Amino acid sequence: MDSIQNRRTIRRYTDRPVSDALLHQLLEEAERTQTMGNLQLYSVVITRSEEMKQQLAPCHFNQPMVTTAPVVLTFCADFHRTSEWCHHRKAEPGYDNLLSFINAASDALLYCQTFCTLAEAAGLGLCYLGTTVYNPEKIIEILNLPHLVMPVATITLGWPDEMPQQPERLPLSAIIHNERYTPATTESIDRDYSAKEALPVNQEFVRINQKETLAQVFTDCRYTRSVNEALSQTILDTLRRQGFSFPM
Amino acid sequence: MDSIQNRRTIRRYTDRPVSDALLHQLLEEAERTQTMGNLQLYSVVITRSEEMKQQLAPCHFNQPMVTTAPVVLTFCADFHRTSEWCHHRKAEPGYDNLLSFINAASDALLYCQTFCTLAEAAGLGLCYLGTTVYNPEKIIEILNLPHLVMPVATITLGWPDEMPQQPERLPLSAIIHNERYTPATTESIDRDYSAKEALPVNQEFVRINQKETLAQVFTDCRYTRSVNEALSQTILDTLRRQGFSFPM
Numbered sequence: 001m002d003s004i005q006n007r008r009t010i011r012r013y014t015d016r017p018v019s020d021a022l023l024h025q026l027l028e029e030a031e032r033t034q035t036m037g038n039l040q041l042y043s044v045v046i047t048r049s050e051e052m053k054q055q056l057a058p059c060h061f062n063q064p065m066v067t068t069a070p071v072v073l074t075f076c077a078d079f080h081r082t083s084e085w086c087h088h089r090k091a092e093p094g095y096d097n098l099l100s101f102i103n104a105a106s107d108a109l110l111y112c113q114t115f116c117t118l119a120e121a122a123g124l125g126l127c128y129l130g131t132t133v134y135n136p137e138k139i140i141e142i143l144n145l146p147h148l149v150m151p152v153a154t155i156t157l158g159w160p161d162e163m164p165q166q167p168e169r170l171p172l173s174a175i176i177h178n179e180r181y182t183p184a185t186t187e188s189i190d191r192d193y194s195a196k197e198a199l200p201v202n203q204e205f206v207r208i209n210q211k212e213t214l215a216q217v218f219t220d221c222r223y224t225r226s227v228n229e230a231l232s233q234t235i236l237d238t239l240r241r242q243g244f245s246f247p248m
Numbered sequence: 249m250d251s252i253q254n255r256r257t258i259r260r261y262t263d264r265p266v267s268d269a270l271l272h273q274l275l276e277e278a279e280r281t282q283t284m285g286n287l288q289l290y291s292v293v294i295t296r297s298e299e300m301k302q303q304l305a306p307c308h309f310n311q312p313m314v315t316t317a318p319v320v321l322t323f324c325a326d327f328h329r330t331s332e333w334c335h336h337r338k339a340e341p342g343y344d345n346l347l348s349f350i351n352a353a354s355d356a357l358l359y360c361q362t363f364c365t366l367a368e369a370a371g372l373g374l375c376y377l378g379t380t381v382y383n384p385e386k387i388i389e390i391l392n393l394p395h396l397v398m399p400v401a402t403i404t405l406g407w408p409d410e411m412p413q414q415p416e417r418l419p420l421s422a423i424i425h426n427e428r429y430t431p432a433t434t435e436s437i438d439r440d441y442s443a444k445e446a447l448p449v450n451q452e453f454v455r456i457n458q459k460e461t462l463a464q465v466f467t468d469c470r471y472t473r474s475v476n477e478a479l480s481q482t483i484l485d486t487l488r489r490q491g492f493s494f495p496m
Contacts, residue, residue: 090464
């Protein structure tokens, strides 16, 4: 499928609007994605207004796409709607727990990815913002997300105004295991990571961060233990506040 | 995209084999999926042997597809490989926490969904098994998954030998929210669920389960509070055992 093979993350968009007709068509087509018990445990908040984009931007570390994209989509794990359906139909929902969050988050992410594939096949460009789970409490407040709704992914969307280089990927040997998982060894790490580490773009990345290895750029600069641990606490607190309680 | 619009879950497969060449091509093409920091925090265990399918089957409540499909794929959230890369490159990984699990699970699910789209576009049929997170500890043991690897999705895959009816989906009004989330109301529940509840297939579902409403089939039979809570404890214990520690 060419649109998947040729995809790249798009962060700059033209002035051409994304019509509601097209957006709704893609969001509806994506509903064909498999979903737990056909419950569709997800929802999407569509942001078009300047004011709302300005509010969301700090949640995503002010990455410029949030305010420059014509559309921002926040995909949510959602057991609110299903639980309300139960309440209105003489049924007692029991979905305020970790398993239910994981099921709803899975539904939401699968749906999100089908939407991305459809949008890119239609010629749109998008950027997936992993920052959604870093500041969920602010996003929840801004978007008015109720009990049992948790944001899990954000997409900025528009017509592409750039054509960046495709980033490298690991060889398939790094990803697949036959019958049983084979833990990494010195040999498999060298086999799977040497080409990545040798790329000029990655060597430059090491140089400007004043590190010795590419791995150190990730552990010491981009995704550090201290930030990961602080954000883990935030996620846990936010999941509990949204009603997904955790056993001890 | 026709293959998405026409998709249905396929549980019966012909005898035609799925070649390694095709399988590897699809798994490699799916690597174009966006991924956190280009780290590709996922892996896939490919099951073809009868013996391994027999071992996996009980983890998925002996659903027949696990043993009758030519291929079973277990998609895993994987910080093992990346952490080993760090260890071999003078870097100290800090990915044994909840945030890192969520990041890796997101990567794995997005990758899985792109793979599903590509496989269905190639004419293959598949069934997504949500049971993966119900019995993770047994799957981990069978597949030899190391520290920082957690199974999050399983796919049974083959050439379709059935053409079931497409299940209904909710109207888009149930899924989307403009600018801010609008919590469900009596009116919105009736608007979004009435057609689903009126379908003969769903009315039959209520009748054979001897329930009063369709929602009760879910709360009282399919996804009950007691099972959800017991499985939440299992997931939490398993995540901790795999090294994704949880703050309190």
